[in-house]
Amino acid sequence: MxxxxxxxxxxxxxxxxxxxxxxxxxxxxxxxxxxxxxxxxxxxxxxxxxxxxxxxxxxxxxxxxxxxxxxxxxxxxxxxxxxxxxxxxxxxxxxxxxxxxxxxxxxxxxxMGRTFQVVRLFNDLTVRENLTLAVMGLSRSKLQLLRPWRTYRAHQALVETLAASFGLGGRLGRAAGELSHGELRELEVLLALAVExxxxxxxxxxxxxxxxxxxxxxxxxxxxxxxxxxxxxxxxxxxxxxxxxxxxxxxxxxxxxxxxxxxxxxxxxxxxxxxxxxxxxxxxxxxxxxxx
Amino acid sequence: MDDLGTTTTTPATIDDVSGDGTPSRWWATPLLLGGRMAGPILGAACLVVVGIILTSGSYLSTVFEDILIFAIAAMGVDFLGGFGGLITLGQAGFVGIGAYGVAVAEVHGYGPWAAVGISLATVLGLALVTGVVAVRVSGITFVIVTLALGEIFWGLGYQWTSLTSGDNGITLLSTPSIGPWNLSSTMTVWVTTFVVFLVILAVLLLMVRSPFGLSLRGLKSNERRLRALGYRTGVQRYVGYVIASFVAGVAGVLYIFSNHLISPATLTFSQDGFLVVMVILGGLGTIWGPCLGALVVVMFEQEISTYLARWETLMGVVFIAAVIFTPGGIAGLLRNGQRAISRLISAIRRARLPGAPTPAVASAAASTASGDGAPDAARDRSAGDGAAAGIAPRASSGGDR
Structure with missing residues (x-):
């Protein structure tokens, strides 16, 4: 505010x-x-x-x-x-x-999903990592220790679909902290939506x-x-x-x-x-x- | 650059002459080869060094044993601190418990294998119990709580004389063996330590790339957001703490077989401090960086100390200088060096290839071709992607802004 x-x-x-x-x-x-x-x-x-x-x-x-x-x-x-x-x-x-x-x-x-008044993202993580964290939020695999998160194809497909839907498809490799303010707001909404x-x-x-x-x-x-x-x-x-x-x-x-x-x-x-x-x-x- | 922070470079040709007859920079060829072969060359060099040390059976092999053991404990500190943002000052306590566990069990009549099992079970049990307390807090409070736990372990080692023999410590009675493989041999201890080190390194590197490792990074980056995504962050902290403590316990088991003596001196606060210095000096958040930090600190402790009584002062100065001038530690320094070499190699390639794109164009092309850019841009243009997520695709792509 x-x-x-x-x-x-x-x-x-x-x-x-x-x-x-x-x-x-x-x-x-x-x-x-x-x-x-x-x-x-x-x-x-x-x-x-x-x-x-x-x-x-x-x-x-x-x-x-x-x-x-x-x-x-x-x-x-x-x-x-x-x-x-x-x-x-x-x-x-x-x-x-x-x-x-x-x-x-x-x-x-x-x-229940939410966004914050002051954008709260994982700034030093990439957009893909931000969205992966969000997508895995309700999954049991979030406690998996011995398999790389990139190999979860279904999760990655969902991440890419979400990002593309909001025009962030080309930003997946960028650190969240490097995004413009508008993109940060969009990613904030996307994170909230990713938990369905x-x-x-x-x-x-x-x-x-x-x-x-x-x-x-x-x-x-x-x-x-x-x-x-x-x-x-x-x-x-x-x-x-x-x-x-x-x-x-x-x-x-x-x-x-x-x-x-x-x-x-x-x-x-x-x-x-x-x-x-x-x-x-x-x-x-x-x-x-x-x-x- | 992809989202793991690595730079993707186009495979280069190192043909000697360009199409228009521009003379080749023959002198650049070794550098180009070196750039591509850096990993194998480094690996081969390591194997040669390891071979020399293994066959020597010298004092140096003992020093390297210590380096590997402390590197294991430091990797545990880095796993929790560099990825989860929780710096522990109680790690030396678990190294001590791992070592005391073996020694005390043997004193009470257990065989060496049973002693190892008892020791690791004790470490795990104590980590599970103390973790309940430790992970209720975060930030500086976590540091203080782990420091207090470490001091409690040190106090028990020092004052519970009926169990630990107090300040005198306990000497190892026997070593485990399977057929010809016996930890009484210096070389066997070295090989075992090295193998365990490699296994722990590999497992921790795998863990930090796992969903759990990613959630640890999320915990460090923004805990409140992580909770709003459905993560019970206490679980992340607890599991991370138990893993880090268990790794320290494994280092402790190796420590007793390497040193044959455990005393409260191994559990002191200064040992905790050294472990944290190893991590920060080597490179926080890298897992492998603290191994280099352990190399530097142990060399100071074992080698420089023979020439300089105030070696700790010198190490302090080196530490401060490192923190100021290379915040990423030795690992950061190496990364910067690698990037500088990559840039140099790119510059050489551009110079060798006439009509090559200018740096700006090349950079733009690389960013499009590498990582996620190209496929995702294509996905952006594909209508209907949003349907699966219940969202219609937007008209303009993010690239327009």
């Missing part, structure tokens, strides 16, 4: 959504099963409450966005979802399984990208399997609108509101959050990029 992407004077919304708020109900299931269910998740760091009693229901196959200003608790919520942080209270259910006490690797086995997730958590996949690269990543995300559940944190409203159809808004760790993307964008609370109280009245809709 970069400071320039959100109005620094975005004020805290002290008023919690009421039960009667038309944007508060979760997205309709329409016969789909619930992919991810958060029930009253609270997460604290010492005296600081980063996430407070957040409840969300995310249907399988949905494209779900999470927005909010800096410090709203979005990434903390992601860390709770992916198992890197344990909440103080509340439960996380993945396709009906209570995974609250499960570690991150165990959740990956149950179908049912739920994909994308933490600001377009952060730091040029306008052209943003179009690329948006197109890339748009081509993902429609059955895949995507939950995305993103400040760039244009990218967000192109990918997600439902948005939840966080502020100071609390769920402010949620609803279809277009409706949330028009919501006065969201406009106030992103543009300040004056902007909320002066403009018809929030910034397209969340910055300008």
């Amino acid at each position: 970069t400071g320039q992407e959100v109005q620094p004077d975005a004020g805290r919304l002290t008023e919690r959504p009421s039960a009667g708020d038309p944007l508060s109900p979760p997205p309709p299931l329409d016969g789909r099963e619930v992919a991810l269910e958060l029930d009253s998740i609270t997460c604290r760091f010492g005296e600081l409450t980063a996430v407070e009693s957040v409840s969300l229901t995310i249907p399988a196959g949905s494209r779900f966005g999470i927005i909010g200003p800096n410090g709203a608790g979005k990434t903390t919520l992601f860390n709770v979802l992916s198992g890197e942080l344990r909440p103080v209270s509340g439960t996380v259910k993945l396709f009906g399984h209570d995974v609250t006490r499960m570690s991150a690797p165990e959740r990956v086995r149950l179908g 997730p049912k739920v994909l958590l994308l933490d600001e996949p377009a952060a730091g990208l040029s306008p052209a690269e943003r179009v690329d990543i948006q197109s890339l995300l748009g081509r993902l399997d429609p059955d895949l559940t995507i939950i995305m944190i993103e400040h760039d409203m244009q990218v967000l609108r192109g990918v997600v159809d439902w948005v939840a808004v966080l502020d100071h760790g609390e769920l402010v509101t949620q609803g279809p993307t277009a409706e949330v964008q028009r919501h006065p609370r969201v406009r106030e959050l992103y543009l300040g109280s004056a902007g909320a009245h002066d403009r018809d809709e929030p910034s397209r990029s969340g910055t300008s």
Whole structure:
């Protein structure tokens, strides 16, 4: 999250959504099963409450966005979802399984993949080695000691297919640290996809990208399997609108509101959050990029 | 350059005259041959040296025994530290346990073969137990925990006198044998040590190229990302620690048959320090580099020390200089030298072949032809690849950016 992407004077919304708020109900299931269910998740760091009693229901196959200003608790919520942080209270259910006490690797086995806000790759390994590690993540062969990893033809074929699909086929021999920022972001998404997730958590996949690269990543995300559940944190409203159809808004760790993307964008609370109280009245809709 | 960091060069012709009559650089021919034959020449040279040492039965053969034994222990340190990012300062403790295991078992009436088995089982058992504690931490904390474990082993060797005879140490009572093969013979010990060294070297080199070895490198590079890919990284750390410790135990077994005496001096912190110096001086993350580090350190300890009382000071200066000027250690130095020779050979080839591409063009061509570039670029262009992964191929290839 970069400071320039959100109005620094975005004020805290002290008023919690009421039960009667038309944007508060979760997205309709329409016969789909619930992919991810958060029930009253609270997460604290010492005296600081980063996430407070957040409840969300995310249907399988949905494209779900999470927005909010800096410090709203979005990434903390992601860390709770992916198992890197344990909440103080509340439960996380993945396709009906209570995974609250499960570690991150165990959740990956149950179908959860994620990317990080700050790109986290194996920088001194090549793209091929990065992808091989990812592809072998759920395989028993990852503990094999006496056979070279390059001889696993099925894994290597999958690595090459994945890389070629995202235009990284020509970069397999390059160290990840030598890639451009856009390619790093793509590789980050590829690593998450390589573990064949049912739920994909994308933490600001377009952060730091040029306008052209943003179009690329948006197109890339748009081509993902429609059955895949995507939950995305993103400040760039244009990218967000192109990918997600439902948005939840966080502020100071609390769920402010949620609803279809277009409706949330028009919501006065969201406009106030992103543009300040004056902007909320002066403009018809929030910034397209969340910055300008 | 392919993704293992090696450079692929086009097979060269060393014909004497070019098509347009350009005179050949005849003097370059040995260099070109040398470049292609470097491996076999080096291997043959090693065999000659080994043969000379084997047949001599001299003091030098004893020194080389020590070099090989410490090289084995140092390779274990490199396996865990150079690939997994976990530098252990408890490796000398396991060398000592390997040696004490044989000696103590023999004192208690076991035959030499049984003593070897008991020793290796003890090493493995202790590695499995201490590993549970050690791998719960990483980074500098891991270094400190392994240091503490090493000091505990040293303390046991020094103070548990009923078992270890304390500071006096234990002398080996008998050596194992199979028919004419008996470890009481200096040459047999040398050959056995050399064979075990080669086996451990080969096994560790295989391991670092295995999926587990790759995951160890991932652990060193970015543990959080590795966990997000489904790896329970504690398992990686634990298995790596047990392997490194067991390798040290094997070195300890060889140590007792080579030196016939084990005392707490072998388990001291300075021995741990020497092992780490061997690894860093030789080249962290190479497996074979620490063998060269062991050669340098043992030669300092056994040869330079006869001329210079303050040999440790000199070794410290050499170590600091090496860290500053050749961060990749001796292995890095050799790699740089190899690259320089490769560049020189390429330059000679270009000079010998008229109309050869300019360096920039040649470089671009090499990068396209070598490693993964060409086939993957072709794959990029093939539509439908993404279908298998549930993803449609993108319109523009990565090469466009």
